Amino acid sequence: MSSLPEPSAAAPSASRASGGGRVGGRRRGVGKRFLVVGDLLDGVLVQTRAAASGDHDPAAVIRHRPAGAAGTTATWLGWLGAEVDMVGRVGVDDVYRHERALEDAGVRPHIRYDARTSTGALVSVRGQRGRTSMTDGAASALLSAADVPIELVARADIVHLTGEAMLGSGGTDRLVDLVARARTGAARVSLDPSSVAAVRLVGGPAFLAAVRGVDLIVPNRAEALELTGADEPEDAVRVLTRHVPLVVVTLGVDGVLVGRPGRTPQRVPATPATVVDGIGAGDAFAAGFIRAWATDPVRVGAAAREGTRVAARAVGFVGGRPPV
Numbered sequence: 042m043s044s045l046p047e048p049s050a051a052a053p054s055a056s057r058a059s060g061g062g063r064v065g066g067r068r069r070g071v072g073k074r075f076l077v078v079g080d081l082l083d084g085v086l087v088q089t090r091a092a093a094s095g096d097h098d099p100a101a102v103i104r105h106r107p108a109g110a111a112g113t114t115a116t117w118l119g120w121l122g123a124e125v126d127m128v129g130r131v132g133v134d135d136v137y138r139h140e141r142a143l144e145d146a147g148v149r150p151h152i153r154y155d156a157r158t159s160t161g162a163l164v165s166v167r168g169q170r171g172r173t174s175m176t177d178g179a180a181s182a183l184l185s186a187a188d189v190p191i192e193l194v195a196r197a198d199i200v201h202l203t204g205e206a207m208l209g210s211g212g213t214d215r216l217v218d219l220v221a222r223a224r225t226g227a228a229r230v231s232l233d234p235s236s237v238a239a240v241r242l243v244g245g246p247a248f249l250a251a252v253r254g255v256d257l258i259v260p261n262r263a264e265a266l267e268l269t270g271a272d273e274p275e276d277a278v279r280v281l282t283r284h285v286p287l288v289v290v291t292l293g294v295d296g297v298l299v300g301r302p303g304r305t306p307q308r309v310p311a312t313p314a315t316v317v318d319g320i321g322a323g324d325a326f327a328a329g330f331i332r333a334w335a336t337d338p339v340r341v342g343a344a345a346r347e348g349t350r351v352a353a354r355a356v357g358f359v360g361g362r363p364p365v
Contacts, residue, residue, distance in 0.1 A: 073335040074124045076197035079111025080181035080204030081129035082161040106360035107142040108163045110204040110235045113321040117328035119147030120363035130184045132160040145365045155180040181206035186218035197228040205236035213251040231257040234264045257287045265290045278306040297345045309345040314353035321361015326352040
């Protein structure tokens, strides 16, 4: 699950428009159908003043929220008024709860359940020295291409794969299968690596080989550098465009880098925001970007600006999901 650094600036204005927002005077993503495939997790989000191991903080703020990169992206797409289906996997006791959370955001859930393992979990601890996150994919880590109905792929205009559970216990073989399933229809395929740890687990070259055929990749800075071995984001973009025709690297408060083969990377500034919680900002950005990109695949700079506006909205809420 992607996150942003947490400085503060002026809060942006944002509103939900029925049927889609406007970018450059044009409605974006209207009439397009999205399929999001990936992780649904239970989040435990902690804000603490404890400074060292062994400290006790009796005033810590602890919140339980539905989490997971895929769930966050799907709910922002639904909040934006898009037509969106979501495929994920949870423990058998949690199906209704996660279905309800998605439906409340306008998402059609297609949740598989597992009676032998629990719903995956995310624990995120934010303190004076930054954030530490830990993830147990559990049921989400068992998600496979067989869980993705062919008829949903056939109806989609964009299939978005996201969440470190894409690798699960199957490594790159699982990712290869998911990409192949996503490409069985006419949809364009986007992918968010979602975790530098997941990339490191299999190695950048193996990961890039597994996503061959993807139309768009949306890593953050750390993921882009891990994927390519580059030292700077601009260099990483140039390497990634040898593998994927459209690359969008999120840089937190430094904005976004957009890359296409043979072109100089384009920088798009971040939308100013007052940060309450940076978790999920990258997932919200992906929702805003692909929604705009769905109807105008050429004006990718405008799509990136839309993504930064949605991300700026997301950092105003604990847990990163939209207010529903």
